[in-house]
Amino acid sequence: MMASSYENNESLIHQLQIGDEGAFTYLINTYHKPLFIYALNLSKDEATAEDIVQNTFLKTWKYRKKLNPELQIKNLLYKSTFNNFISHYHKEKSLQSLDDTYIEAVNETIEDDNAEILSKKIALVTKGIEQLPAKCKEIFLLSKKEGLTNNEIAEYLNISIKTVEGQITKAYRILRRLIGNQLNEVLFLLFDLNKRHS
Known part of the structure; x- marks a missing residue:
């Protein structure tokens, strides 16, 4: 399929849902750089940022059948990246003293149009x-x-x-x-x- 056909959000999500690897490649080529910069701003570490972004794409592919065509894929990717960032440090037990209520408040600022x-x-x-x-x-x-x-x-x-x-x-x-x-x-x-x- 032509790359231009992936530029339509609903079409792109549909192609992902049916397992089109070309659509997944398009997704990575389009969003890897901005997501990496976003993750780097959050984590302050290039290796960690790369791991977070890779996890975002892996989860997107794994759960592609559950993607909602009515939501912008770009916003879903940013939200997923933020959630992966939080999960990463919870796993490291670095946020044990963190107020979960405040984390949730920050999380809410990453809603669809704001990410x-x-x-x-x-x-x-x-x-x-x-x-x-x-x-x-x-x-x-x-x-x-x-x-x-x-x-x-x-x-x-x-x-x-x-x-x-x-x-x-x-x-x-x-x-x-x-x-x-x-x-x-x-x-x-x-x-x-x-x-x-x-």
């Missing part, structure tokens, strides 16, 4: 942090990445707690302009998850 958008927001926030003013960036990373309290940061940098609070507020204000209300979820994915498996 690809969230991937772009993760990249935007990462770039935005790098572009913060030097002192603001330093204080923000000590807080979010290193997990220091405001008191600890103030003592470490020999500055007032009000200065610390002001700089963190400034960082949040700048970053929220970039991506809006999903900032907390994105920061959680960037820092909290990775602190638990570092």
